[in-house]
Amino acid sequence: MVRKMQLPLQTANLIVGFMVWVLISSLMPFIREDIAIPAGKLAIVTAVPVVLGSILRIPLGYYANVFGARVIFLVSFIILLFPVFYISAASSFTDLIIGGIFLGVGGAVFSVGVTSLPKYYPKEKHGLINGIYGMGNMGTAISTFAAPVIATQIGWSMTVKLYLILLLIFAALNFFLGDKQEPRVKSSIVEQIKGVYKNEKLWFFSLFYFLTFGSFVAFTIFLPNFLVDYFALDKVDAGMRTAGFIAVATFIRPVGGWLADKFQPLFLLMGVFSGITFAAFILAFSPAIGLYTVGVMIIAFSAGIGNGVIFKLVPFYFNKQAGIANGIVSMMGGLGGFFPPLLLSVIYSITGSYSIGFMAFSQVALASLIFVVWLYYMDRLSLQKEVFNSTAQGIIVTDTKGHIKAVNPAFTTLSGFTESEALGKNPNMLSAGRQSPEFYKEMWEVIGNDGQWQGELWNKHKNGEDYLEMLTIATVKDDSGDIVRYVGTFLDITPE
CATH class of the missing domain: 1.20.1250.20 (MFS general substrate transporter like domains)
Structure with a gap:
């Protein structure tokens, strides 16, 4: 009362x-x-x-x-x-x-x-x-x-x-x-x-x-x-x-x-x-x-x-x-x-x-x-x-030339590379070398046509271990429709 x-x-x-x-x-x-x-x-x-x-x-x-x-x-x-x-x-x-x-x-x-x-x-x-x-x-x-x-x-x-x-x-x-x-x-x-x-x-x-x-x-x-x-x-x-x-x-x-x-x-x-x-x-x-x-x-x-x-x-x-x-x-x-x-x-x-x-x-x-x-x-x-910063998925943001502009904390957790080690580099620094050039050519053709691609590929951890990831790449466009950024999000799906 x-x-x-x-x-x-x-x-x-x-x-x-x-x-x-x-x-x-x-x-x-x-x-x-x-x-x-x-x-x-x-x-x-x-x-x-x-x-x-x-x-x-x-x-x-x-x-x-x-x-x-x-x-x-x-x-x-x-x-x-x-x-x-x-x-x-x-x-x-x-x-x-x-x-x-x-x-x-x-x-x-x-x-x-x-x-x-x-x-x-x-x-x-x-x-x-x-x-x-x-x-x-x-x-x-x-x-x-x-x-x-x-x-x-x-x-x-x-x-x-x-x-x-x-x-x-x-x-x-x-x-x-x-x-x-x-x-x-x-x-x-x-x-x-x-x-x-x-x-x-x-x-x-x-x-x-x-x-x-x-x-x-x-x-x-x-x-x-x-x-x-x-x-x-x-x-x-x-x-x-x-x-x-x-x-x-x-x-x-x-x-x-x-x-x-x-x-x-x-x-x-x-x-x-x-x-x-x-x-x-x-x-x-x-x-x-x-x-x-x-x-x-x-x-x-x-x-x-x-x-x-x-x-x-x-x-x-x-x-x-x-x-x-x-x-x-x-x-x-x-x-x-x-x-x-x-x-x-x-x-x-x-x-x-x-x-x-x-x-x-x-x-x-x-x-x-x-x-x-x-x-x-x-x-x-x-x-x-x-x-x-809080999402559990790794995120990579690049410019149109493929230079990494930003990564989130989950990127470091999943890949082992710190933000300072990744900034300015190309995402191919993560490549395990298991995908053929034709694979990447088809991937970028889909991105160019649809603005997005999703699939599985093998990348390499900083310690040298390969891991399988589910990767999504999407384009970011400005008001005039020109691509200004690419955003990649990924999860480690390596079979145990």
């Missing part, structure tokens, strides 16, 4: 963590009425919680494996009581910065669930499970929508104090309902980092999540004030529109995870980055509110799918180092939400327009699309190499 509770409990934990994480940005239009914040520093205040919320994802992902999700969520919610109370009494820009830094713990808890939950389910469901957990992103939508509504009734300071009650409730829920028997992984954090940092896939996934989750966080932070300042919407309307963006990105996330369970994840990411590239290009032209909404919704849809797909890929490729890999990738996603608002703010202060910033966003998405395509084909080549 306790194990079955973990998915709904940890998803609810993430909702609460994210509600707290965006507390300042959700209430910023109200806070600015009481606390003077220079326009040039506004983006800093709203982005600061993202920094710690990103960096802490590495240790929290690691310690989720060491101590279990129950302990990490419980401790995190207790810690969050202090910055939330401090912000409720804030009276200066400095107070908001100090409190905002420690609000980052709310965003850091993301790496706890993506490390813990896959332990309870088979691999073919990891995409869907992490996608459902990722719906905890809706915590940002809840705060963005509900906090301004409540603040209009009781003020922003009392609204912040309500979060203290929520944190206490969920600290208690984790104490009583968290899984005390969760499997632990206690390898050194240094050993885990050494096990992943040289794998280029980790950094590709980090870049992809930097863009997908980063765009989700960035627009969540950026939109409330942008819609008020640029389109002159009222604060509640801006909050509702931002909540709509968050809701789309959140509810589509498990769909992305489910699709990644069913189809090739990298192929899905091609569609994701194509969508983001197109949408950011639209926003770069500063359209009216209608077209602007279309562009933002495309980003919400694409980012949601991408977020679900990426956390299918991470545990698949980093099963033994899931905690640290999840932490690093999710950290980069959080940082992806930190830099864009600052960059847009700086560009706007220099040019008076956000166009250059959105165009840069479009180009980063395009570069990510190119990387995904490259990674997709590298994966296919890697698979082909694995098949080539």
Whole structure:
């Protein structure tokens, strides 16, 4: 029963963590009425919680494996009581910065669930499970929508104090309902980092999540004030529109995870980055509110799918180092939400327009699309190499002049010749001399006419012993139909 509770409990934990994480940005239009914040520093205040919320994802992902999700969520919610109370009494820009830094713990808890939950389910469901957990992103939508509504009734300071009650409730829920028997992984954090940092896939996934989750966080932070300042919407309307963006990105996330369970994840990411590239290009032209909404919704849809797909890929490729890999990738996603608002703010202060910033966003998405395509084909080549090296049949690849270009390990096992001894030589180095010239002439005539030949012949092992083999030779042609390679596969069928 306790194990079955973990998915709904940890998803609810993430909702609460994210509600707290965006507390300042959700209430910023109200806070600015009481606390003077220079326009040039506004983006800093709203982005600061993202920094710690990103960096802490590495240790929290690691310690989720060491101590279990129950302990990490419980401790995190207790810690969050202090910055939330401090912000409720804030009276200066400095107070908001100090409190905002420690609000980052709310965003850091993301790496706890993506490390813990896959332990309870088979691999073919990891995409869907992490996608459902990722719906905890809706915590940002809840705060963005509900906090301004409540603040209009009781003020922003009392609204912040309500979060203290929520944190206490969920600290208690984790104490009583968290899984005390969760499997632990206690390898050194240094050993885990050494096990992943040289794998280029980790950094590709980090870049992809930097863009997908980063765009989700960035627009969540950026939109409330942008819609008020640029389109002159009222604060509640801006909050509702931002909540709509968050809701789309959140509810589509498990769909992305489910699709990644069913189809090739990298192929899905091609569609994701194509969508983001197109949408950011639209926003770069500063359209009216209608077209602007279309562009933002495309980003919400694409980012949601991408977020679900990426956390299918991470545990698949980093099963033994899931905690640290999840932490690093999710950290980069959080940082992806930190830099864009600052960059847009700086560009706007220099040019008076956000166009250059959105165009840069479009180009980063395009570069990510190119990387995904490259990674997709590298994966296919890697698979082909694995098949080539693991097959029990000996394989020889030659050019059209008969020079050996490649052999597999089974070739060495069956013939005794190493790869270095075979490369550049002619396959007749293996001949036992038992076949007549007419035999080879007929064989090559069949290959020329049919593109393939199969039969038995005698060859010689490196140690001088003859052996009978079943040999198949096939031609490899280019797009114009010209032969570019010959591939021979053989098995030792010598009678005993």
